Amino acid sequence: MTLTADVPIENELPMTDSQSRVTADHLRRDAYLYVRQSSLHQVANNTESSRRQYDLRGRAVALGWPTERVVVIDVDQGQSGSSATDREGFQRLVADVSLQKAGIVLGLECSRLARNNADWHRLLELCALSGTLICDEDGLYDPGQINDRLLLGLKGTISEAELHFIRARLQGGLLAKAGRGELAVRLPVGLVYDPVGNVVLDPDAGVRQAIGHLFETFEATGSASAAVKAFAAERLTFPGRHGPGGPHAGELYWKPLRHDQALFVLHNPRYAGAYFYGRRRQVTDIDGHSTTVNKPREEWTVLIPDAHPGYIGFDQYERNQATLAANAAFRGQERRAGPAREGPALLQGLAICGRCGKRMAATYHARRDGTLLPDYACRREGIATGTPPCQTICGAGIDKAVAALVLEQLTPLAIETALQVSAELAQRAVDADRIRATHVERARYAADAARRRYLAVDPANRLVADTLEADWNHKLRELSDAQDDYERATQAGNSPLTDDQQARIRALASDLPALFNDPATPTRERKRLIRLLATDVTLIKTDDHITAHVRLSGGAQHTLTVPRPLRAWEAHTTPAATIAAIDELLAEHTYDETAAILNERGLTGGWGKPFTVPSLTQLCRNRNIPDLRQRLRGAGMLTLDEIAGEMGVTTATIKRWQHRGHITGRRIDARRAHLYHPGQHRPPDGRRRDQLTPPEAVPATRDDHPDADRHGNTTTNSPGGAV
Numbered sequence: 001m002t003l004t005a006d007v008p009i010e011n012e013l014p015m016t017d018s019q020s021r022v023t024a025d026h027l028r029r030d031a032y033l034y035v036r037q038s039s040l041h042q043v044a045n046n047t048e049s050s051r052r053q054y055d056l057r058g059r060a061v062a063l064g065w066p067t068e069r070v071v072v073i074d075v076d077q078g079q080s081g082s083s084a085t086d087r088e089g090f091q092r093l094v095a096d097v098s099l100q101k102a103g104i105v106l107g108l109e110c111s112r113l114a115r116n117n118a119d120w121h122r123l124l125e126l127c128a129l130s131g132t133l134i135c136d137e138d139g140l141y142d143p144g145q146i147n148d149r150l151l152l153g154l155k156g157t158i159s160e161a162e163l164h165f166i167r168a169r170l171q172g173g174l175l176a177k178a179g180r181g182e183l184a185v186r187l188p189v190g191l192v193y194d195p196v197g198n199v200v201l202d203p204d205a206g207v208r209q210a211i212g213h214l215f216e217t218f219e220a221t222g223s224a225s226a227a228v229k230a231f232a233a234e235r236l237t238f239p240g241r242h243g244p245g246g247p248h249a250g251e252l253y254w255k256p257l258r259h260d261q262a263l264f265v266l267h268n269p270r271y272a273g274a275y276f277y278g279r280r281r282q283v284t285d286i287d288g289h290s291t292t293v294n295k296p297r298e299e300w301t302v303l304i305p306d307a308h309p310g311y312i313g314f315d316q317y318e319r320n321q322a323t324l325a326a327n328a329a330f331r332g333q334e335r336r337a338g339p340a341r342e343g344p345a346l347l348q349g350l351a352i353c354g355r356c357g358k359r360m361a362a363t364y365h366a367r368r369d370g371t372l373l374p375d376y377a378c379r380r381e382g383i384a385t386g387t388p389p390c391q392t393i394c395g396a397g398i399d400k401a402v403a404a405l406v407l408e409q410l411t412p413l414a415i416e417t418a419l420q421v422s423a424e425l426a427q428r429a430v431d432a433d434r435i436r437a438t439h440v441e442r443a444r445y446a447a448d449a450a451r452r453r454y455l456a457v458d459p460a461n462r463l464v465a466d467t468l469e470a471d472w473n474h475k476l477r478e479l480s481d482a483q484d485d486y487e488r489a490t491q492a493g494n495s496p497l498t499d500d501q502q503a504r505i506r507a508l509a510s511d512l513p514a515l516f517n518d519p520a521t522p523t524r525e526r527k528r529l530i531r532l533l534a535t536d537v538t539l540i541k542t543d544d545h546i547t548a549h550v551r552l553s554g555g556a557q558h559t560l561t562v563p564r565p566l567r568a569w570e571a572h573t574t575p576a577a578t579i580a581a582i583d584e585l586l587a588e589h590t591y592d593e594t595a596a597i598l599n600e601r602g603l604t605g606g607w608g609k610p611f612t613v614p615s616l617t618q619l620c621r622n623r624n625i626p627d628l629r630q631r632l633r634g635a636g637m638l639t640l641d642e643i644a645g646e647m648g649v650t651t652a653t654i655k656r657w658q659h660r661g662h663i664t665g666r667r668i669d670a671r672r673a674h675l676y677h678p679g680q681h682r683p684p685d686g687r688r689r690d691q692l693t694p695p696e697a698v699p700a701t702r703d704d705h706p707d708a709d710r711h712g713n714t715t716t717n718s719p720g721g722a723v
């Protein structure tokens with residue numbers, strides 16, 4: 001609907017009128033043809049309109065513009081005209097109009113240039129100020145004249161109203177239908193329309209089972225990510241349907257269940273048999289960017305529970321929502337709104353996974369002494385698919401290495417080199433500047449010469465005068481181009497550094513490392529320093545080392561290799577050399593002696609503490625190191641009971657004999673337990689004495705102790721060597 005379509009006069013008038021409106025000033029500037037289709041569908045199918053829009057180029061030529069000076073702006077094809085924010089082409093048009101580069105703006109139904117009335121009026125005002133004409137199929141307008149401006153403003157208003165009426169009519173119908181629950185919308189996988197248009201469960205039993213299983217698993221575990229993990233553990237896949245359009249439209253496909261997909265199913269009321277409409281709202285911010293936000297349940301446009309069969313009941317759906325909300329409470333909005341992070345991970349936000357290219361999250365683990373150590377983990381994909389994280393890297397060594405590398409870039413030598421390079425660049429810039437300046441000078445001379453030639457000719461000689469005028473214009477344009485180039489290059493070029501600037505840069509070499517290493521500097525500031533100098537750090541972990549590719553802000557790249565930090569159990573493992581020493585010592589010594597010798601040599605266990613008999617005993621048990629007793633038993637030595645039995649006497653007698661040196665044994669622990677050499681003979685007078693001694697003569701055995709103490713070493717040493 002256009003105002004002027006039925007007014008034939010408008011079509012007749014412009015031809016004569018237009019000639020008078022187009023002046024030399026307009027022709028000196030370019031003609032701008034703005035081509036637009038508001039949706040991709042229109043771009044593909046409504047080629048007629050597109051052709052008509054391009055035809056306007058002929059109109060511009062008829063009005064006096066050379067073909068090569070018609071600038072076509074058609075980058076906005078496929079974008080809605082409702083707001084100018086994201087339409088790069090329209091913005092360029094506005095910019096060029098305000099810079100007085102455009103003599104005329106052409107467009108099919110000009111008011112459609114900008115569907116948003118504010119954009120349209122801004123363009124009109126700019127055209128009026130810069131003396132730019134506007135032309136559409138209906139005619140030629142000069143926004144500088146009040147009549148034309150009124151007409152154009154009216155056209156814009158009508159165009160906007162047109163859009164509003166279309167939308168209102170469409171939406172009114174839609175809403176009424178949706179209110180009755182009859183508006184057919186795309187169904188999520190698992191629900192389909194039957195031939196008469198009722199919503200039913202998918203006839204495919206596999207699909208129904210998979211969706212049912214998701215709801216059951218969620219109910220059992222109470223968490224969407226646990227359900228995803230369960231699916232992954234059982235290697236179950238989940239159905240999806242290809243969207244409309246494309247060769248596979250509407251076809252089913254199976255893929256491992258993802259976390260976002262599980263949440264989509266759990267949050268979607270259609271699975272509970274409820275019909276809904278208007279669950280989200282488009283919000284346009286002050287910059288014109290629109291985002292979709294979820295509305296709270298009470299604000300949904302339509303919600304009809306029990307509208308069709310579902311996989312769960314509506315009360316179950318409500319319970320699921322409560323569970324999901326509780327799960328999300330501590331990691332959703334609240335956490336995002338928290339203060340800037342203060343943790344000590346230097347590379348937080350800079351670390352990139354070297355395996356999959358995703359950003360790595362910084363987490364921390366605490367040491368026993370309370371210090372926090374950073375870890376970098378790539379786990380977003382892991383959470384989404386319920387699989388283990390891609391890689392987790394202990395960050396302590398990496399942080400240190402990267403900090404050292406970055407500070408290394410600021411040594412006095414490095415800065416001196418950079419300053420020299422900068423001086424050289426400045427010198428080259430001066431040379432280039434001189435060359436560009438001569439170029440401008442040449443263009444100015446050519447323009448002057450053309451001007452003089454034009455002034456010298458007799459104005460009555462139109463033929464020559466016109467040619468010379470065109471030539472002069474051409475030269476002037478070249479001059480202005482050369483000047484533009486010159487200015488642009490000068491702005492982009494490096495101006496030489498002043499002495500003061502150089503001194504300040506030199507001071508950085510000592511200031512920055514000092515500031516960085518100062519314990520009083522907050523970690524947050526340290527992180528900012530690193531960010532100034534490094535763009536990102538890509539981390540890859542292998543079995544024995546971590547590789548970090550550090551990209552510095554200047555574009556230079558460095559590769560660091562850091563040994564992989566020991567795992568906790570590795571860090572607290574007794575060194576192999578100590579184990580070997582223990583093994584060797586235990587062949588000859590008891591636990592208490594071994595511990596004493598080890599401590600004397602300064603050897604320690606994994607935690608760096610001196611050995612004790614219990615700790616040594618435990619270690620040997622864990623490592624299957626035989627102790628002295630086991631070794632001697634293996635060599636055939638007898639226990640007290642065994643030798644007493646073999647010689648037919650009591651254990652007390654054996655002890656006495658040993659005490660007197662008649663038989664030999666060997667001490668095997670701190671409590672003076674002994675093992676005895678086999679095949680020994682009883683002392684010549686053994687039997688009698690033994691018989692004389694009453695078995696109750698326990699005190700005598702007890703008396704052994706101080707003696708054994710005295711002789712302990714002798715008994716241990718002398719026969720010990722024989723074993």
Ligand SMILES: [Zn+2]
Pocket residue numbers: 353354355356357358378379390391
């Ligand atoms: Zn990764």
